[in-house]
Amino acid sequence: MTLDRSVIDILSAVSTATLTTVLLKKGLRNVWMRGTRPLRPGQPRLVGRAFTLRFVPAREDLATPESWSSPRSTRAAIEDMPAGCIAVADAMGVTDAGIFGDILAARMRKRGVAGLVTDGVMRDVAGVLGTGLPIWCQGGAAPPSVAGLTFVNWQEPIGCGGVAVFPDDLVVVDDDGAVVVPQKLVEEVVAVAQEQERLEAWIMGEVENGASLPGLYPPNAENKARYETWRAGRTTAGE
Template sequence: MTLDPSIIATLQGVSTATLTTILLKKGLRNVWLRGSVPIRTGQPRLVGRAFTLRFVPAREDLATPASWGSPISTRAAIEAMPEGCIAVADAMGVTDAGIFGDILCNRMVQRGVAALITDGVVRDAAGVLSTGLPVWCRGVAAPPSVAGLTFVGWQEPIACGGVAVFPDDVIVVDDDGAVLIPQALLEEVVAESPEQERMEAWIMTEVDRGMALPGLYPMNDETKARYKAWKDAQ
């Protein structure tokens, strides 16, 4: 299920910090994927549906180089990824086995995958960077995935960075990391996000003017009235 371009455009204008605030107001505290940091600076803010991948601990009879040719493999999963998706890989926080390297990342680029997010690490760092695929991860490691992980499937619920991620949930990722928007709350979040950004931008201008924080952030009734007057004048 592809995302409407208008939804993508709206969420590309909203920081992940703002999204966590909106989701917190709705009772969701655990939406930020821990350990997933940009592999390089300057990666764009991206929005896409989650395409999930799941690893479990390595088991010697399953986690072998021969498994890369299995029907249940990372290679097969990549061929199932739709254009525009964000691949989200549950690597259990393992940091001594790289789940993807340059060849796999290059194929993801060819398929139009928007980004890779994992609570694990990648390998072939220079090659991965050269593919141009935006990646958020915990770092890099030389050993392959089978040195510490067994790949077991895709498009099923996973736990990535301590967050429950279901296929087709929406991911927004920027320099502050990746935030999950549950599919069921997408319309509400999209509707509220621009106003939250506008309100916080106005508060920042008030801080620039030397206004004290009490009564400003959060707003008291007087500040709300001033903000409304400012909006009405726009």
């Protein structure tokens, strides 16, 4: 499913922190994927559809080097990834077996995959960093995936970092980690998140000018009116 360019543009300017607040107000508390930290500092904020991958605990008859050539393998899954997607891999939080290495990351980059999010770890970290693929994970480990995991499927519901992620949900990642926006809520969240970010920018300006927090964050009626006047002035100025 193609993601509208306007959605990408708007959410690329909205922090994951703001998104969690917006989703909390809609009743969703569990949207931030635990353990999803940027592998390289300064990675860009990304917005994309989730392409899901699922691992289960290793079973000796299945988790073998030979499984890498199976039709149901990480290699096959990568060839099914559309450009612009964000791969989200459920590795059950396992941190002693790297799910992908440099060659797989390089192929994902070549296919136009926007980034990779996992609650697991990577191997060949130096090589992975060299591919330029933005990755959010729990770090690195030398052993291959089959040392602790069995890959079972792609594009089905998963649990990554304790969060339910469905194929084509929206994923936003930045320095604070990865947040999922349910597909059916995207339009509502886009509309509210942009305004929330604008409001918080105004509040930050007030704080920098010496304002105290009570009645400002969150704003009371008086400060809401002041904000609306400020917002109207920006709109008139074409900002």
